[in-house]
Amino acid sequence: MKKSVYVLLLTLMVSALWAENNWSKFYEKYHNKLVLIQYYESITSFEGIKDKERLKRYLTGIVVDDKGLVMTTTDIYRANIEFSSTTNLFMSGEIPSEITVKFEDGKEIPAEFVGKDDDLGIAFIRMSGEFNAEPVEFLSEKDLKIGQPVLILQHLPSSYDFALTMFERRINAIVKKQKAVYYCEDKMPSVSNFGLAFDLKGNALGFYLKKGQRRRVGMRFGAGGDAIMGKIIVYDEFKSLIEKPPVFRQKETNRKKWLGVYMQPFTRDLAEYFGQPDVKGILINTVIKNSPAQKAGLLPGDVITKINEVTVEAEKDSDLDGFRQIIRNQSEESINMEIFRGNHFITKKVMLSSSPISQYLAEEAVNTELGFSVKELTRDIILAKNLDPETQGVWVSRVEQAAWADVAGLRIGDLIKGINEQEINSLEDVRVAFKQIAEQKPAFVKLFIERQGGTLFLFIKTNYNDSNN
Amino acid sequence: MRKFLFLFLISAVLFAGDNLEKKILKARAKVFPALVHIQPIKELVDSGEPLKVQVTGSGVIFRSDGYVLTNNHVAEKAKFVLCTLSSKKEVEAEVVGLDPWTDLAILKLKLKEAGLESVPSAELGDSDKLEVGQIVLALGSPLGLARSISMGVVSSVDRYFEDLGEMTSPFNLWIQTDAAINPGNSGGPLVDLEGKVIGINSRAITFGENLGFAIPINTAKYVIEQILTKGEVERARIGVEWQEIKEYRMYLNRPDLEGVLIASVEPNSPAQRAGLKPGYIVTKVNNHPVSAIYKEELPKIRLLISKLPVGKKVTFELLDENLSKKKKVVLVERQGKFTGNEYYCSEWGISVKEITPRIMKNFQLSNQEGVLISGVRLGSAAEEAGVFNGAIIIKIDGQPVKNLAMFKKRYEEEYRKDQKDHLLILKIGDINRFALIKGKKKQ
Numbered sequence: 001m002k003k004s005v006y007v008l009l010l011t012l013m014v015s016a017l018w019a020e021n022n023w024s025k026f027y028e029k030y031h032n033k034l035v036l037i038q039y040y041e042s043i044t045s046f047e048g049i050k051d052k053e054r055l056k057r058y059l060t061g062i063v064v065d066d067k068g069l070v071m072t073t074t075d076i077y078r079a080n081i082e083f084s085s086t087t088n089l090f091m092s093g094e095i096p097s098e099i100t101v102k103f104e105d106g107k108e109i110p111a112e113f114v115g116k117d118d119d120l121g122i123a124f125i126r127m128s129g130e131f132n133a134e135p136v137e138f139l140s141e142k143d144l145k146i147g148q149p150v151l152i153l154q155h156l157p158s159s160y161d162f163a164l165t166m167f168e169r170r171i172n173a174i175v176k177k178q179k180a181v182y183y184c185e186d187k188m189p190s191v192s193n194f195g196l197a198f199d200l201k202g203n204a205l206g207f208y209l210k211k212g213q214r215r216r217v218g219m220r221f222g223a224g225g226d227a228i229m230g231k232i233i234v235y236d237e238f239k240s241l242i243e244k245p246p247v248f249r250q251k252e253t254n255r256k257k258w259l260g261v262y263m264q265p266f267t268r269d270l271a272e273y274f275g276q277p278d279v280k281g282i283l284i285n286t287v288i289k290n291s292p293a294q295k296a297g298l299l300p301g302d303v304i305t306k307i308n309e310v311t312v313e314a315e316k317d318s319d320l321d322g323f324r325q326i327i328r329n330q331s332e333e334s335i336n337m338e339i340f341r342g343n344h345f346i347t348k349k350v351m352l353s354s355s356p357i358s359q360y361l362a363e364e365a366v367n368t369e370l371g372f373s374v375k376e377l378t379r380d381i382i383l384a385k386n387l388d389p390e391t392q393g394v395w396v397s398r399v400e401q402a403a404w405a406d407v408a409g410l411r412i413g414d415l416i417k418g419i420n421e422q423e424i425n426s427l428e429d430v431r432v433a434f435k436q437i438a439e440q441k442p443a444f445v446k447l448f449i450e451r452q453g454g455t456l457f458l459f460i461k462t463n464y465n466d467s468n469n
Numbered sequence: 470m471r472k473f474l475f476l477f478l479i480s481a482v483l484f485a486g487d488n489l490e491k492k493i494l495k496a497r498a499k500v501f502p503a504l505v506h507i508q509p510i511k512e513l514v515d516s517g518e519p520l521k522v523q524v525t526g527s528g529v530i531f532r533s534d535g536y537v538l539t540n541n542h543v544a545e546k547a548k549f550v551l552c553t554l555s556s557k558k559e560v561e562a563e564v565v566g567l568d569p570w571t572d573l574a575i576l577k578l579k580l581k582e583a584g585l586e587s588v589p590s591a592e593l594g595d596s597d598k599l600e601v602g603q604i605v606l607a608l609g610s611p612l613g614l615a616r617s618i619s620m621g622v623v624s625s626v627d628r629y630f631e632d633l634g635e636m637t638s639p640f641n642l643w644i645q646t647d648a649a650i651n652p653g654n655s656g657g658p659l660v661d662l663e664g665k666v667i668g669i670n671s672r673a674i675t676f677g678e679n680l681g682f683a684i685p686i687n688t689a690k691y692v693i694e695q696i697l698t699k700g701e702v703e704r705a706r707i708g709v710e711w712q713e714i715k716e717y718r719m720y721l722n723r724p725d726l727e728g729v730l731i732a733s734v735e736p737n738s739p740a741q742r743a744g745l746k747p748g749y750i751v752t753k754v755n756n757h758p759v760s761a762i763y764k765e766e767l768p769k770i771r772l773l774i775s776k777l778p779v780g781k782k783v784t785f786e787l788l789d790e791n792l793s794k795k796k797k798v799v800l801v802e803r804q805g806k807f808t809g810n811e812y813y814c815s816e817w818g819i820s821v822k823e824i825t826p827r828i829m830k831n832f833q834l835s836n837q838e839g840v841l842i843s844g845v846r847l848g849s850a851a852e853e854a855g856v857f858n859g860a861i862i863i864k865i866d867g868q869p870v871k872n873l874a875m876f877k878k879r880y881e882e883e884y885r886k887d888q889k890d891h892l893l894i895l896k897i898g899d900i901n902r903f904a905l906i907k908g909k910k911k912q
Contacts, residue, residue, distance in 0.1 A: 209570065262900050264855075269905050273890050300901055325504040386833050386898045421790070444720035453833045454733040455747045459716035 026202045029152055029164060030043065031104045033136045034196060035061045037072055037111070039099040042092040047401035049366055049373045051092050058162065059192040060155045061101060061125070062207060063135045064242045068109075068127035070101060070241070073194045073209065074116045076123045079360040081116075081248075082255055083379035093360035095248065101127050115246035115253065119328065121209055124245040125291075138235035139203040144171050144182045150232060152184075152208045154195025155440055158312050162191060173229070178322030179237070182212065186230035188209055197232045206234040220443065256328035258355040260291020263323070266303050267313035269274060279340050280313035281305040282323050291387045296350040298339070305345065306338035327352065364397060365430045370437070370460055371403020371443065372396055372410055376427045385413065393417065395428055396449075408460040410447065416446030417455065489604070492662045496606060497618060499664025502589035503530040504555045504608050505537050506615040507562075507576070507656065509547035514820040517844035517851070520811055521548075527609030528552070528576065529666055531693070533587040535560075535578035539656030540671055541567050544574035545808070552578060554588065555616055566696030569807035570704065571638040571684060572671055573692045574656075574770050591658060594665030598683035599626050604710045606719030607648040607681065609657025609671050619647030621679065628682060640772040641688040642765060644668045650681030659683040682817060687907040693714065704775040704804035706740020706826075707783075709745060714763045715903065717750075719793075727760040728752040728788065729770050735830070745785065753786035779803045811843060816885045817906055818849020819856060823873040832861075839863045839896070840876045854904040856893065863901075864894040 037059040042051035061070040079093050083182055099111040109129040116123035144150075148171045155162045169184040193210035210230035246254050266283040281303040287293050304312060307326055314320050337348045356379040366373040374394040375381075382391055396414045399406050416424050419433035420442075437445055441464035448457055483745065505528040513520050526543030526833055534747025537552065544550065560583040562576040578588065603623045611617050625645040630637045646659060650673040661669035668683030695702040710733035718726045728750035734740045751759055754773065777783050778801060785797045808884050821840040822828070839861040845852050862870050865884070870876050884891055888908040895899040895902045 161476040205500065262902075265902060267905070269890070269907065270892075270903065273892055273905055276717065283903060284901065285903055288899075347614075383898070389899055446717075446720050453830055454710055456710070456712055457730065457748070459720050460718075461716075 006364070022200070022202065023166060026151060026153075026198065027164070029202055030136065030196060030198070030204075031164055032133050033055060033063045034153055034164060035063060035070060035133075035154070036102040036191070036262055037061045037070065037076070037099060038102060039076065039096040041096055042094040044092040049368065049371060049398045049400045049403075051094055054097070057096075058155075058158065060190070060194045062196050063133050064124075064154060065135050068111075068131055069114070069242065069245060070111065070125050070127065071137075071207065071238075072123055072125065073192055073211070074118055074123045075192060075194075076122050076125070077113060077116055077248075080118060080358050080380075081253055081361050082118070083356040083358045083383070099125055101125070101131075103133065107131075113248060115245050115248040117241055119256070119325065120233060120241070120407065121211055122207070122233075122238060122241070124241070136204050139199075139205060140235055140239075141199075141203070142206055142234065142236055143180070144172050144174070144205070144232065144234065146174055149200055150197050150205065151185065151190075151200065151229075152195050154188075154193075154208065155191040157189050157191050160189070165190070166457075169230070171232070177318070178325055181235070182232040183229040184208075184232065186228070193230070199248075202353050206237070208232055208234055228296070253357075253361060255354040255357070257330045257333075257352040258292065258304075259327050259350065259352060260288040261291040262286035262288075263304075263314075263320060265316055265319055276340070276343070279303060279353075280311070281340060282312055282314050292350055292353050296337075296348050298337075298348065298350070299341070301341070303340040304337055305340050306336075308336055328355070348431055359397070363427055365394075365427055366433050367437075368400075369464070370405045370462070371400035372405040373398045374416060374427065374430055377415075385393065387415075391415075393425055394427055404460050404462055408447075408458045408466075410449070410458055411451070411462070413451075415450040416447060417450055420446050474772075493604075493620065494590055495604065495660050496660055496664035497608075499619075500591045500606075500608060500658060500660045500666065501616075502530070502555050503591035504528075504616060504657065505530060505578075506553040506610045507537075507539055507543055507550060508553070509544060509550045509889075511546045512548045513546060514811055514813055514844055517813070517819045517846035517849065519820075524656045525610055525613045525653045527653065527670070529608075529656075529658040529669075530554075530578070530588050530590045531666070533590045534591075535562075535580045535585075535588055536565070536693075536697075537562065537576040537578060537668060538693065539574050539576060540660075540669065541569045541572045541574045542671075543656045544576060545569065547858060548649035552576070558583065558585075560585070566701055568696065568702045569691050570694055570702070571640060571685055571688055573669065573684065573689055575693060575696050589633040591660070592665050593686050593690060594663070595663055596626075596644065596667045596687045597848070599623055599661075599667055599685075601626055605646055605648055605667065606660050606662075607646065607650055607654060607657065607683075608660065609654035609670060611649065611653045613653050619649040621646045621681075624680075627686075629765045629768070638684060638688065639768060640775060641768050643672075644683040644685055646681050646683060647679035648681060649679060649734075650683075654681070703779065704802045705777040705779050706738070707735055707740045707743075707745075707774060707777070707799050707801060708735035708802040709733065709740045709774070710735075711761065711767050711860050713761045713767060714750065715764075720763070723792075726750070727758070727762075729759055729761040729767075730892060731787075736835070739802050741797050743785070743797045744787075745787070745799065746795055747776065748790050749795070750788040750792075751785055752788060753784075755783050775804065777801045809841075810873055811872060812840075814851075814880055814881075817844035817851045818852045820844040821862065821876060824861070834861070838872070839870050840873050842895070850906050851904070854893070854906045855902065856895065856904045856906070857897075860895040860897045860902070862893050866892055868888075909910050 040054040041057050043053040052452045059072045061072040064071045065183040077337045078094050095113045101109045101111045109127045109131050111125040111127045114124040114126050130391050151168050153166045156165045171182050172185050175181045195208045197206050197208040261284045263282050263284050270278050271277050284302045287298055312323050335350050339346050358380045359378045362375045362378045364373050364375045376396040377393050394416050399410050422433050445460040507526045510523050528537040528539035528899045531538050544564050552560050552562045560578045562578045565575040565577050566575045601623050628643040628645045651671050654670045657667040657670045659665050659670050667686050670683045672682045674680040699883050701749050702741045712730040712732035714730050731747050780820050782798050783801055787795050789795050805826035809825040811822045813820045820843045822843045824837045842860050890908050891906045893904045
């Protein structure tokens, strides 16, 4: 009996020592594959037509291929490039500038922004100079177990001089959605809540990310506390992105697939109301005009039951995410849908398109003399302003403080329907009008604008003769 | 010599002061007995639940048989109105008429029940004759402090406010005064030194100092006449927003141009049907020349339009984009309601509102069908179903909901009683949502 206690103690001591040794081994293995990314972020200015201020920011990056590709979080470029998010309507649309990558040995290498994937929360940059680092090789481990220990390596914030920090965590919770999400308790300070996750043998499992909305406790809308859990995203989920990183090239940017419906769970209660207690699926409540869904003849009230022979269902709102991901990540444009309509099943072939762009990918025309800029209307703005989905035209994206247009009362968000005697329907029309104004230098410019559902005229008093521009 | 001058000045100031005080006391004596402290109990709906609140306002008796002029925002939604006269006698009152467009209301004191034959009334003056700098008194119950008087001058007689919806009359300019006006003064009289009512104190800018605003009494006189003869103020509508032409004149380099610019034409309005377009300049309405060079001249244009004969054809003479003359005939409509009725569904736990033209405009709706959800009670069947504030109910169980009356009828006859599940189709913007309100049967 006593013997076994001694054996146990001994094994514990040995394993503790062994672990300690391993930690330094792991540090050796990975410290030069984790980099500190430095860059400048433009601060959106509402007073000017150009961003003038910028902030230096830091992130952790992981070297993921031998051609200098570095993976980090989407914090590096937060503006949502697709229309569907109205949460960040006011962000700078400019991509990060003067990116450098700093290795543990102090060497700094310039880098460029490549692209990002908002669904996974990761972005890529590529080093453009000489570098000497092997990429992290990940292990394809699909299923992590609850209680399984993991090690995390990331940078501490600036007050700790960005030192690398390694800590052990366990998988504390697994939330099963379309795919399992692995959560760990985390109260560690870090520069970007992003790091490398590996197992106790030193095999890289994936990346570690701590992101989430803070919710107010005890408030009317509150549920959940202040603490946010970190999560581990396993290699299988981002493998294809390393092989073929998302590209950011303004309008040519790769975008996810889009169906063009609003939907809600087809709950058991709804199924019973319709007298179809056995039908499970996703209820379409709105079909967006000119969307792939409308072209395929989908209707509000349709229940989607299968996509390409695979059953889909949702009982609560969070279940819809899985469906959304299936659509967004379709590799083929054409999909087959099984739909329950009226009281029978039908099949529809749907040609998916790319998700419409947000204002950040929209083109902008700037007039520095009048002091405002306009962008073509994108779906995020149409949604935010509650405009008719068919609306075409341009909206005022910026107004320079105290410039001629500002003095005349032009506001961000106004739609421009006419400049002088010219009707405005596109950015091209604006460019033509701007050119004419620049040539003719009129004493007044007439704008016909739409604001809050009504229209009005604005007259911009110019001062070309006395201008310092 | 200097001494004399000094003495002369001193006495002049002293006499002037004496004179002023006498005038103030005289004016007060004339109006004070007609001052009313109003404490209505209002029934509101908040978060889908009925709620009673007591508020405080002021008013002035303008007829000795007990008619009181006050603000609409004091009297609206009142279920019970208690008035305290300056003699401290309490008298109950009933609401005779409301005019939210000008924020005015008329009450009638129930004199008989209070054992009164008649009450002292104030004389209404002429606000068109007001001059900037003239001394005025504001009477009322600031912050509930009844029977207060404050003094100031007329700071402006042509203050213009953009038509922002609530409590901003689009039909008149406002009298601005530095006489202290606070919440509770609302509905109280602004009087000149002759003791005549020249305005109704209505708004104050709370973050500024001594910036009070009163509705000119001449606007109120029209409202009184309309309410006392017809029970309400009937107004006409053509669906146009107007703009002054000051800058347009400069843009066109036509300093002699007269008229008023059409800024906006509402969809499905009489103006749109008649072919009026933004950018046209209206020069005559039924042969009557109209012009607004400055924005302060817009209220009188709106007033003129509001007084056009409902259901009749009116000829507009205008200049189009190229300044060529045109004539258009507009069939004038009746102005829709300002605030719609509200209905509370206690079983479902929601309150719904009628969709008025104003709501239609604010929510940018293309038609008036459906009912607007104005509140959802927490923990109610409707909240459980995902019904949310600001959405419009367009269908219930596949049947279109045309208007509040139809909804109310069906709710009272079926939904509240049948205990069945009911499927609502809600609409917000261009997005629909199904919401299933569970009946009680299965539970």
